[in-house]
Amino acid sequence: MIGNERRRPATVRVAVWSARHPWWAIAGWIGFVLLCVGAGAATGTNRGTLADFRIGEAGRAETIAEDAGLTPPLVEQVLITAPSGRLDPAAAGAAARDVTARMRALPVVAAVGEPVRSVDGAAVRVPVTLAGDPDTARRTVRTLLPETTAVQAVHPDLVVVQTGNASISVGVNDKQGADLARVELISLPVTFAILFLAFGSALAAGLPVLLAISAFAGSVGLYAVASWAFPDAGGAAVSVVFLLGMAVGVDYALFCVKRVREERARGLDRVAAVEAAAATSGRAVVTSGIAVVVSLAGLYLVGDVIFSSVATGAILVVAVALAGSLTVLPALLVVLAPWTGGRRRHARDGSVGRWAAVLQPALRRPGVTLMAGVAITAAVAAPALAMRLGTEGKETFPVSVPAVAAYSQLTTAFPEAGAAHLVAVRAEPARAAEVAAALARLAAGTAGGGVRTSADGTTSVFSVPMPHPENSTEAVGSLERLRRDLLPAGLGTSGVEYAVSGEVARGVDYAAHQDARIPWVIAFVSVATLVVMLLAFGSVPLAAIGVAINLAAVAVAWGVLTLVFQGTWAQDLLGFTSTGFVGSRMPLMVLAILVGLSTDYQIFVVSRIREAVDRGVPTRQAVLDGIAGSAAVVTSGAVIMLSVFASFLFIERIEMKQVAVGLSVAVLFDAVVLRILILPSVMTLLGERSWWPGRPAAQPAATPVRALV
Template sequence: MLLDRLGRQSARHHRLVIALWILAVVLVSVGKGVVGGSFVDNFTVPGTESQTAVDLLTKRFTAQSGVGASVVIVSPTGSVSDPAAATAIAQTKAKIESLALVSTVEVLPSPTTPSIELLNVQYSGTFAQIGKAGYADLVAATAPATAAGLDVNFGGQLTDYAVAPPNSPADFIGLLLSAVILIFAFGAIVAAGLPLITALFGLAVGVTSISIIAAFTNVGTVAPLLAIMIGLGVGIDYSLFIVTRHRENRAAGMEIEDSIARATGTAGQAVLFAGITVVIAITGLVIAGIPYVSNLGFMTALVVLVMMIAALTLIPALLGAFGDRINNGSVARIFHRKEKVATNDGKPNFWERWATHVSRHPWFYAVATLIILITLAIPFTSIRYGQPDDGSDPVGTTQRIAYDTIAKGFGAGVNGPLVIAVTYPAGGSIPPNLVSSIQNTPGVVTVVPPSSPTTINAADNTAVITVIPSTSPDAAATTALINKLRSSVIPEAIKGTQAQAYVGGETATFIDLGDRVKDRLPFFILAVVLLSFILLMMVFHSVVIPATAAAMNLLSVGAAYGVTVAVFQWGWGIELIGLDATIPIVSFIPMMMFAVLFGLSMDYQVFLLTRIREEYDEKKDTRAAVVAGVSKTARVITSAALIMITVFGAFVFNPTPLIKMFGLGLAVAVAVDATLVRMILVPSLMEIFGKANWWFPKWLNRMLPKINIE
């Protein structure tokens, strides 16, 4: 078998394999240093109204089509109109105007707070053209203001691009706690270290490769963190399965090389199957039709692919290099004490007793578990998609200070203005009552009509209207306002004219992104569920098992969605994870979570059900097969799940709200899947269905090939 040979050759030529992995790390590191890619959040949603507005402005207002930045100046002791402060601000404005690619600088004194002034800086270039050096130049240009004792902070697109989130020890904490779990799971420090070494090599190659790719295409700023979080989890898990099987083989008396080959050929099949499933599911995010989301999926899939290859090559090489020394560094085997098996003296192990107990009361446990899972999922019915703004950034960051200062001095809506692109016949003008209709709409504070070359293009056929809402960008009221403007206010105002108007701006873009995800999510879920159903049918040649597996996976994901909504949107325990206000659910998170979780759950599903099927083929007794299968896989599944939960849970304390959501959602889903689903729902439902679990129509048996996974 191919995987057997791969494991054997990797172990036999372990020096070469390890050297190749070291070389890969060196090459990608050099490539990153040469290419120097940067990450950027470029949200485009093709075919939406906000994207039409962006495209119009880019084409017809070249000087205004680039990146924006905000400079917020505060006088801590007086008014910004005081002579010294006013002079310093004027000098600052002049310096900013002299910077490369700066097209306009708009000065806005606060109408309510004399100590606050806002400078809106508009560039004519892109992120790539301006670069982080451009942000450094912007900061340097504010030297006159800071020298005069004024407080200066920065916000806007350029700041978000150039200023990295505060460093978080989440990945280190996850790695450290995973090491502790592995040590107790294996009972040996060296054995525990091999999955960690493999994960670190995989991350070095995978995450660094993402940085190189970012030099050639837009990759979101969260891509590296997302890749580290998911890559660390799956990398350790995949390696854990192979190392565990190898140690079992050695305990059974197999020679080292034969044991490694056998472990790679058996546990490696499950790793290959699960890894490919995750990759296919995540790359399926292209269904969303959102380039940003698709690229995040591709980058995550790349890291999972690297981790899978590392588990199938580097782990066998390390096992070959260490030999029986993997048992060195023995520790107290809290979780690894020798498993007892059922004997004639009636002393089964804990997991066998548990599986027997559940099998004797299947309806009670099935109904109780379903009630728990459905209850956890209920909050998902009230999900509100959106995008956290700078108001959810950690307190003390320049973006957060700028955001709060703008909200205080100008109102919350200034942080997310709406930009309406209006087209009309050349030489004409916007419809006469369009501005007044918008101004009279509840929820609108200010409307800035087109009145200068910066808001009316040279061809005199396009104009820009800026609308300031009364509420913050991520508020539900702002979403309602945009929907009302689009559905009734603007259509009524331009009726009977040749004008067309498109509501855009960052806030509108995020709303359109959420609507796109909401529309595409059911199709994506259907595609992934259908894929998993077909794959599991090919593995087990059963209809009931894939159907129940799909239903149980949906329940696990639904529970994760519900808990995420309850915490972030409803605010349950939100202070415990470092946030001081509720935020909407980032629109693409449910789709990405579904892709990742469905792939990960397949791992546990195949691992457990393969063992149950082996027992059933031998004993022809469903209860006995389920009890034996659960008792023989529970320790590995529990250890693997604990590692996943630890890794994902550590990222809940990352300062980036999006990563917090991913961390919490993934941790909850894995916890639910490995406990309520695998250890309770699976045995109870299999007991209820009995022999029907293994029913498979003859015509399907002839059509579908059989995938053998040991």
Template sequence: MNDAGPLGRLARLAYRNRGRTVLAWLAALMLAAGLSAAFGGDYAADYSAPGSDSSAAEQLLRERFPAQSGEVVDVVVRVDGGVATAQGDVRALLDELSAAPHVAGVDDPFTAPGGISPDGGTLVAHLRLDVTNPNDMPHADTHRLLEIADAADRPGLDVALGGQAVALAEQGEIGSEGIGLLAAAVILLLTFGSVVAAGLPILTAVAGLAVSGTLTGLALRFVDAPDWSTALATMMGIGIGIDYVLLMVTRFREWRAAGLDPEAATVATLDTAGRAVMVAGGTVVVSMLGLFAMGLSFMRGAAVVTILGVFVVMAASGTLFPALLGYLGRHVDRLRLPLGRRRAAEVAVGGHIEPSRRWLAWSRFVQRHRVVSALAGVAILLALASPFLGVRYGFPDAGNDRVETSTRQAYDLQAAAFGAGANGPLVLAAELSRPGDVSALDGLRAALAATPGVAMVTPPQLNPAGDTAVLTVQPQTGPQDKRTEDLVHRLRDETIPAATAGSGATVRVGGVTASSIDSTENTARRLPLLIAGVVLLSMVLLLASFRSVAVAVKAAAMNLLSVAAAYGVVAYVLQGGWAGQLIGIDTETPLPSFVPVLMFAVLFGLSMDYEVFLVSRMREAWNRTRDNSRAITEGLAGTGRVITAAAAIMIAVFAAFVPSSNIVLKMIGIGMAAAILVDATVVRMLLVPSVMHLLGRANWWMPRWLGRILPELHVEGQPERHLPVPPEPEPETALAGAGSR
């Protein structure tokens, strides 16, 4: 047997030093935990668009109005007989709330402009917290505020709290890792029929997840990442960790059936399937690196946390997995479940494993009907993608929360009493040319009030230095309404320049609503950069892996179709119809612009995983037979079962996050589960083989000049190097054979 490649040699080293390898992983886990405990950072996310008008307004307010820069909790009170009849109860409630931890102060709604609704039945008071980031507010202290509000609530007097800190506390913990792991375990047991074989992917993925999860705290020391980024990294870590090891366990069993001993089978597995795993992981990393092109800090943070998880999983697949095989390799088929008779692996001529008859039958069916199969696959993907044409971008707010939450009740109470725009006021920061020079502010306020779409403008408030003023503009329409977006542009482009001309004052339009609009537009402008960069880099990686122009171009095109289909599913669910209600979306909900960006980066990488798994086996058969039809048939039949199982695991992991109360995770979960389902069925099992049958031998063509430039990765490995050498015939047998001739 010839020497193995680098991965094979690494596998042999880990196999022979399995005890040290396992101890090294335990030491890495303890070291990571210690470093994170000592130097770990906190979650932070800035969703504003860098360099935008709203970002400048926020920065100005933070510098000039530090007292108003803290997080705010809205206290909404509705009294049947009018708030004037319950003034004592309201003040007692506000006094108790102001005494709670982290509450720095509270406005007096009876004297503050706009504190009481026009009909006198509802008031809004603002609790100012001593934290600027809602993630820094302890959930226990927020729940204390909710308890005080619930105690004051009684028939005829309704109390509700709103604000981001309240929303985070009501969401609770993010993540459903246990559900995903349990579902993955069941699928693995059904796939392998053996507890040992099913346990190997789980053990490897959990070990990788434990190390990467503890390292996340250390990463937060250097990058700003949102709280949901760890849930995303967990999804990816569990999903790809189990999928990668699933592929290698399958290949290990094939090598054992081919007659290799456990150590040789381990080396052969890493030298063949291990190469595909590393290339697949590389495509995921390349896709996530595309998020850096967006220029958004929270995107970079989410990418860093996820890439960290992918790297750890790849390391576990290359070192911990072969070490575990050192202990369990001889017993990989032990503890079998009574799941009926299973076909024993048969070693065919040439050393490869004969695939199941069902997958061979399906592969030959696609070959016979390749034109119809290709057209049907494209039609299905386009039909699924069509709802995305009517998608509405924006940031979900409290109006999209569950009806039983306090934030949703506060939102509805404010909208009913003050108008839809009360939940999305625009905050204008005016920097004066000279301290105390307020001459331009009266004209500005009058011009703002006269602008179509404006319901109310509060009097300007000056900071102590007298060089900056704040005005609040309440639109007539809600924060998600297209007319509110038009109003923001009208104020910036027409009203404010005309009202401040010659005054020297600089006015910025900010607030949550304006920031959402700016972020959406900024992301839309940068999205083509992400798509072009990720697609180009992935194509280069596939060109080097498979030495084929057709494979690279086809993979990019089909992955784009797969991602578009996932977008369409998400858009359809967000319409709030029957499909949305199944997963807890009961009202029409806008799509945050960063969600399609994030989904694209993740899904393009995951789609490439299945492409690598499938085409690597096809190329292996092509190199052996030089028969295109046979290569496609054998590749599809040989990987159909493992891709189906891997996809089922990934779907279960992502679907486990659909019940989350976090709307972003809910969207990502349903979109990715749908995308993996479509990709593993319509794309990999139907569209890819049918198109490759149509292309014929052109599948494996690449210009010579390009072949000389690109490195050759040999992603399929060289399986023939690991086949057992037939035993030499005994001398007596050889002589007898010669005599008979």
């Protein structure tokens, strides 16, 4: 008996122990989640600094300025206008004086500039310089907002609003947090409803949701601890953690609950059913979890704080969900067995018959079906060849954020207050005087701001106003002229180092950085997935098919993103304003998430096919049995994922809408085209060669598939 225990995989032993000691397992899980939450609360979250976000030449420019103590301070603008458009100078002057007095009284304010009137006289702005470095200023900007609101209350006949990089960042993050809370309120009941339809039991439906919520809570706590090694990049990471926590947590529990109910329907007792499920679906869950973690780990290769924080949070939530499915879930299934169903025997002939009809093209004419599936995939993915990457800027943020709407008004009235190029120059001491003179001429020739120079005279910075939208062709063109022509011609290349930053430069450099890293991430994820699949099934063809299907799903997502968001036809339908580009983070984000989730379903489907083969069923017949046997759970999982991803459409930020559309369409396409047309067609064509170099168990004479369809 002890020998048999030791021969069983560790995951099965853990699940069986939990089933035999359910209350200990439940108490242990509750304690674990509380410990994670407590640890996160105790350590707090380490927010990434601006230095963590530096990329390319723009990052070098900011480092040069910081090293010399010349980092420009953050400046907020308080904009004063009139509802009618005709601004009374006296009223505006009184409001400006009120703003100045209130802001100067705040310790977080370093200086308040003189009010500036627009050329047409329809607006007045008051520049407010925040004290401290930019990271400190971003944390203290909230102190200014009540004062701006108070000025508005005192001057109700005017419109007084505040904008600037700091207040926009705060407003966008607050808005995304509120939107995410609304998404949670939508996705949780929808997920429960889908599971209830799948199981017909409220308790059985509630278990996957409970596991997903607890996994999310625990992983958020662990994420706070891990942020001291991988700094938190902001709201995007938590959004992805919730998205994956719901999708993967529900999926893993769904597969295990479904299998336990099947085993109970076969007449096994509670513990035996858990053991059988752990040895089959549990093994597939573990393999899938490893595959998802490995694919997400590819994001670390990007060398970017945003992707590192997303990878850290996502890996943690997958790992916690996986642990829960092996520990607390078996315990709950034993405790709640009388109320979760599963004792009734289910008729499978009807299910097999229905799926035989669906799979008929792939089983009878696999070659033609495969060509049709590949053609459909290529057609949907083709727009990705014209994908243009860009970076979110102030023009792309939701205008429902007051600071964003105010920024649009500000740049309309004061074009010079918009985006600017920041030029940083560091010269060798022998050339310092010469470079300083050249900089003065260059700044004057580009209408740049005054040159600021370090105490030792070797480093200087100046800004060049750029009255164009950050992602416009004109803005990018002005940056290229400055970098390629004006600076080399004006400063030379010997004994001097220079670089250009600013909103435009950061976006351009970030997109170029992502472009350069995409091939490396694709290669890593593909090889890693190939190895995981090979270890799981011992089959080179199936591992290669898995990688090809994964990349096909990614290509489809990229094609749909390009088609939807680079054009304008879907704007009213999905509630966004087209930027003419896809967010530079989207290709890699979609790649890492989709490869993991696609491998997830590949493993579950192929595992059921392999089970049939190991029972002696010919591969052609096993394809039907395996897909029919996993169809209900895989379909339910796909519908749940689709609902979770689609719920992100309710977040106003366009990047979140891109995540929603890309992942939703890819999951749907994966379930309909890749799993029903391409996978069964390829396996039917390969037959027993699907398992090479392994050899399936001895098989009886083949039953004609035609008889089943």
